[in-house]
Amino acid sequence: METKIRLGISTCLLGEKVRYDGGHKMDRYLTETLGNYIQYVPVCPEVECGMPIPREALRQVGEPASPRLVTTRTKQDFTDQMVRWAKKRVQELEQEELCGFIFKANSPSSGMVRVKVYDAQGMPHKVGVGLFARIFMERFPLLPVEEEGRLHDAKLRENFIERIFVYKRWREMVAAGRTLGRLVSFHTRHKLLLLSHSPQGHNSMGRLVASAKRIPPNELFEQYQRLLMETLGLKTTVKKQINVLQHMMGYFKQELSPDEKQELLEIIDQYRQAYVPLIVPITLFNHYVRKYDQPYLKDQHYLRPHPVELQLRNHV
Numbered sequence: 001m002e003t004k005i006r007l008g009i010s011t012c013l014l015g016e017k018v019r020y021d022g023g024h025k026m027d028r029y030l031t032e033t034l035g036n037y038i039q040y041v042p043v044c045p046e047v048e049c050g051m052p053i054p055r056e057a058l059r060q061v062g063e064p065a066s067p068r069l070v071t072t073r074t075k076q077d078f079t080d081q082m083v084r085w086a087k088k089r090v091q092e093l094e095q096e097e098l099c100g101f102i103f104k105a106n107s108p109s110s111g112m113v114r115v116k117v118y119d120a121q122g123m124p125h126k127v128g129v130g131l132f133a134r135i136f137m138e139r140f141p142l143l144p145v146e147e148e149g150r151l152h153d154a155k156l157r158e159n160f161i162e163r164i165f166v167y168k169r170w171r172e173m174v175a176a177g178r179t180l181g182r183l184v185s186f187h188t189r190h191k192l193l194l195l196s197h198s199p200q201g202h203n204s205m206g207r208l209v210a211s212a213k214r215i216p217p218n219e220l221f222e223q224y225q226r227l228l229m230e231t232l233g234l235k236t237t238v239k240k241q242i243n244v245l246q247h248m249m250g251y252f253k254q255e256l257s258p259d260e261k262q263e264l265l266e267i268i269d270q271y272r273q274a275y276v277p278l279i280v281p282i283t284l285f286n287h288y289v290r291k292y293d294q295p296y297l298k299d300q301h302y303l304r305p306h307p308v309e310l311q312l313r314n315h316v
């Protein structure tokens with residue numbers, strides 16, 4: 001990739017002291033490990049909409065579908081101020097070429113899921129979405145989004161990072177010009193990655209590309225992008241991964257000796273039984289792809305969806 005991936009992020013996760021109590025919530029994985037590949041675009045809804053540091057803490061109250069954003073002690077209502085600012089801010093963010101957003105969990109302004117909404121009796125219910133996060137996700141429904149807490153889960157982290165890398169490649173391809181040739185090439189290189197998330201999604205996208213000449217270009221790219229992000233948003237499973245690994249074996253029918261085939265089958269089985277992580281069979285496949293210069297597989301992003309330094313696909 002020529003440039004770093006641009007991601008929106010809740011400012012306090014970068015270590016900036018913007019929280020209501022004057023503190024921050026620096027996340028070292030985000031700033032250091034992932035930070036090597038990312039150019040962050042920080043957004044602190046509360047400070048940017050005009051609140052001071054420090055400030056009184058806020059909470060959501062009322063109906064979960066349309067809660068009010070009020071201070072916990074003096075009950076000042078900041079809903080209208082926040083919504084007005086957020087609608088303007090998401091317009092500005094359209095120019096930022098974001099490939100995703102990482103939100104601070106549990107915040108009444110920035111939280112993505114399960115934000116507390118207090119009812120008339122003062123009881124909290126974890127059913128809300130931060131006010132800014134909701135407006136952002138409505139404006140950018142296809143953009144990969146996550147919370148920092150959920151990114152500590154290995155599978156959710158892997159899925160999110162995979163999606164932001166794909167989104168970046170998608171943006172670069174579209175920026176180069178929306179031609180059918182580029183779309184076919186993009187699709188071809190992502191086939192196995194798509195298959196590892198959803199055989200159905202993979203098939204639907206294949207049908208869309210096959211009928212591409214009958215669809216107006218803008219509509220085609222719009223449909224493809226929606227299917228792409230929906231498919232990659234589906235969780236991969238051991239069963240789906242094994243399907244892809246076995247599929248890849250088919251490309252080495254001629255080259256591999258019976259002993260090499262047996263070794264691959266044994267390693268796939270060890271992965272199936274959760275004795276080794278996915279990175280183990282993938283590494284062996286990469287070895288054979290390089291050794292035999294397999295033309296189709298060497299272009300597959302499935303074999304290198306993200307930098308090895310991020311240590312993904314390493315869990316069992």
Ligand code: SF4
Nearest residue numbers: 011012044104107110
């Ligand atoms: S959670 Fe959101 S609103 Fe609160 S300090 Fe962090 S960025 Fe600002």
